[in-house]
Amino acid sequence: xxxxxxxxxxxxxNDLAFRDIGTVLEVTEQRGQFLIRKDYWRISDSHIxxxxxxxxxxxxxxxxxxxxxxxxLHLNY
Numbered sequence: 001x002x003x004x005x006x007x008x009x010x011x012x013x014n015d016l017a018f019r020d021i022g023t024v025l026e027v028t029e030q031r032g033q034f035l036i037r038k039d040y041w042r043i044s045d046s047h048i049x050x051x052x053x054x055x056x057x058x059x060x061x062x063x064x065x066x067x068x069x070x071x072x073l074h075l076n077y
């Protein structure tokens with residue numbers, strides 16, 4: 001499983017290696033689930049999420065298009 005750091009921390013399982021925001025690593029499923037629960041990581045480059053959570057699907061369930069929302073908020077200034 002590939003995961004991406006969302007807040008920096010010292011990795012106790014890897015000799016207290018510092019993990020900075022944006023770092024992407026391959027870890028076991030069990031380790032990945034632990035880190036996700038601790039809110040250190042998010043799943044990165046997930047093929048299934050990429051294919052299932054499309055912009056079209058998110059719009060159909062009521063979510064705003066992030067790019068369109070950004071343009072409305074920031075391009076009017």
